[in-house]
Amino acid sequence: MSALLSLASSNDKPGGPPREDQSARLAGLLLELARCVNPELAKEVPSRLAEDPRLDAMRGVLIERERVALEALQRKFDDPEEFANAVGAILPAAFAIASRDERMGHAVAPTVEKATQASIRKNPRTMVDILYPVMGPAIRKAIAETMDGTLQSLNQAIKHSLSWRGLKWRVEAWRTGSTFAEVVLRHTAVYQVDHLFLVHRKNGLLLAHVAREDASTQDPQMVSAMLSAIQDFVRDSFDEKESGAGGIDSLRLGELLLWCEEGPQAFLAAVIHGNPPPMLRNRLVDALSAVHDQWREPLEAFDGDTVPFETVDERLRPCLLSQSNEARRRYSPLMWLIPLALLAGLGWYIGQRVIEHRRVNAYIAALQEQPGILVTAADRRDGKWVVAGLRDPLAVRPEELLAKTKVDPTHITNRWEPYQALHPAIMLKRLQATLNPPASVVLTQDANGITATGSAPQYWMDRARAYLLTLPAGAPKVDLSALQDVQDPDYVRLHDAIQAHIIYFENNVARPAPNQESALDSVAAEMRELIQVARTLNFPVKVTIVGHADATGKENSNLALSLGRAEVVRSMMRQRGVDPTMLAVRGAGPLEPLKPGASEAELQANRRVSFVVTTGE
Template sequence: MRDRTAVLHSRVGADPALIDSIRRVLVDVLRQSGVHDHDRVAAALAPLVLDTVRREIRNSRDAMLESLYPVAGKLVQAAIAQAMRQLADSIAKPVDSVFSPSLWSARFSAWGSGRKVGDVLLARSQTFVVERVLLIHRPTGLLVGDSGAEDDVAEDSEQLAALLSVVQTFARDAFAGRTDGFVRGIKFSDREVHIAGSVTSLLAVKTRGRAPDDLEERLQNALMDVSSRWADPIQDFAGALPPGERTELQADLTVANEQISGNAAGAAPKRRPTTGLAILGLIALGLIGWFAYSAFQNWRDSQVDDKAATLIDTPEWRGYPMSFDYEGDDRTLAASGLAPNATAAARLQSGLQQIDRVGSVVFNVTPMSGQAATTAQPSESALAARIATLEKQNSGGGVDPVSRIALWLAQHPIQFNERDSFADRRAAEQRLDAVAQLITAWNLDFKILVTGYADPTERRPRRTSSRRADLVAAALTGRGVPSERLIVLGRGGEALVAPPGNTANRRVAFEIAWR
């Protein structure tokens, strides 16, 4: 007994001996306690560790900054480089395609919102996802609950909880009196942690992607919902919750996850960026409507021309050239050509004025009678026969001046390209000078029929041919030819001199009307 007492006194009888005895087993005791009674050990040591860390951070700020600066600089540089590569890749694809629907949708959204197209594309390329929701006991920095499954609670969740608590304490102490000292977010590479806090708890949300504008409001609402149910357990938190409460808290944090993500049951669905698509749709509908209206107008105009053509579909008018050109914008119907007599011309003018949708009639029809009617040349075949006769007469030296003029005019039409442009302006000007000189040089009683033609493949050939004839008649009048000696009309795609599609059909021909 005396020996045992001596041994016991040697181990605990004095402070140095007691310290030496505890030192031998302290490490093993803490290690075994951390395995078998982790929660109690954590609850007991957390305040001490937290206070120590706070004090060391406060007392060694310069040393910490000096140590962290090289590492932080490299991390930030690498993160920025990676982010820029991802940004370039995400934007390059839609930008590369000019006809990309997503690019046009982004352009319309940008126009409607006043933002840049790149900002819209960047926002769409970063879908917001909530990965985890953590509930942290603010005084101790201990993790109270995690929205992940119980067997999926990562070790870094506890480390993140402790880190956030330390950061909040540091911010409060460092910025006391200047701001509220509350850190609301931390960036980790492509992840972010958003934080909402109360006196006893912190709600931390680990996310990726571009956060919505109302995220802070969502966090506060979720924190209030969780705090209202778990105020007492959080207040009395000692390191761990009973298994049943832990499961219930996990379910509540899962609901909070959905609430923050905007996918909670009954919540209003997230609005998609449909403004640009809606504008694009309206523009498409407008274009379709415009084309449909134009086609309808052209059809209605052609109906007027067809009704006018039925008025001369009689044996009396056969062989007399006529053209009709209806302008739907001002409801004007222009008629030009030759009539068999004055009575037929008056009857035609009256009939044109009675056609629906005709407001006014521009009547430029010359009636023919007596000898003039018998000497008219209404067809190409008749003209060809007369030219042949003139050639025979010419070989005998007996061709009169008018016949010479008729032959020359028939062989020298004015050629056109598209619409009202000359095929060769210089050649056309020279030919117009020659025609004007022929007409004015001889004091003879005849008129010139200026007939415009178009190719059948051209749009609205009748109107195009009339415009060409008007252009040539105006050019002749400007060269001294009296307008009363010209009869102007357009015959559309009639009397082709080449297969359809050939530019030779686009011309203005000259004929002697009568002598």
């Protein structure tokens, strides 16, 4: 438009463009306007208008707002995140509007089913968590009702199994294909359903009431209101309303029993006299389910009008069941002998088991009190008691304790693993068995350990001290300080005399010098006498023959020479009647010189054999 105005104004200005040019431009603008008005004209008439910046400016002014809006809309379509946000903002409202049309549910159902199946296959735990609040109470209720019916059936079956009537009922169960418990309940259950109330859950109004002809009751509307109030009171009192848990399931007052079965829209309450069988509850559940199936829409839209439920009475009336007990018959006193005998036998068996259990406990307690015995297990296996643990070989024998507790040995199996106990009493027995102290030695146990008193030979004291060094850590302390050393004078004389003898040798010679025969005879006689004295005193004795050599020559040669000299002397002692088992040899070489030095006299003094007397093993 501005281009047209400028072109028109230029026609009036002197010195403007030629009129032919102005006419051409005006014609071109008119053609462009025609093209904008009728786009089909663009196919027949080509554009004659050259590019004009003013025309572009005019377009920007006229359609700038629409162009910006189109660009923003195009960005939303091109960007997936912005497009998703835009669709998500209107999706709830769209679903709300579409839900009014049933076609929406039919269209979405296959997609929802596939998505649910994929979710369950990927993570079944999610569906478990969703169904747990609903299925958990239902399963627990079903299990409780089943257990109640099973216990009732078992109780009745045991009660009537040992009688003629029970035998007749077993034949009936076999003939009809029913279980014995069902037949017993059918003949012995005493109950009567007096009233049935069908009450709406939301508003507590009575939908239907069915009663026996001879049953007495108050206003049914008032009773239904009270039942609803009790159910709500229980839920509110124990915070079970939001959790979706059911209300009162069973309520008993004397002979009167109230059973309630709840459904999605209504609950059915039965007033019963006596003890009904479990099958009655199943009958109530079936009736309530049938009511919900047949009157679903009236239950959902119930606003107080009970006209749609006028025929519900016919559906509930079959639940007014009753069962009377058969007349009791008198039985012969002999019929009670069988159960009494069985009961007496059971009592005797239980009594024997109790007595045996007490005796075994006393036996185990006696074992645990004994030092050196550790009981680790005691249980009954295959009709026998198995007692296992650790036992020191010096501890008391379990058979001795078993006889004192009067337990039948054939009912006990002992399994003991050996070990060494550090109990002071066991250590005292071990010292007496190992050291074999003489009669003059007394070993006693006290709070500080074990104390030895009396008198003993030196050899026994040496052996006792050597044994105490081998005891493990944690063993009781053994005190030998109170013992007195007692030595026999003949033993001391012979001991000193033998150890004072020295047999001399020539240089580099293994046999004694010729002038040593008398010395050898004296040593042999003293050794024989010493052995006799040791046997009289009842203690072992040993003589060690020690060979020596001077320091001349090689050390290895001197050591072999000294050992050879000791062996030669032992052979000479054996020839002179000395017990060879009491003799031992040792070669000292030049390591134990009698007179250190290098003179001939000192070397001669070191070419010798000496004797060492020891006691003990």
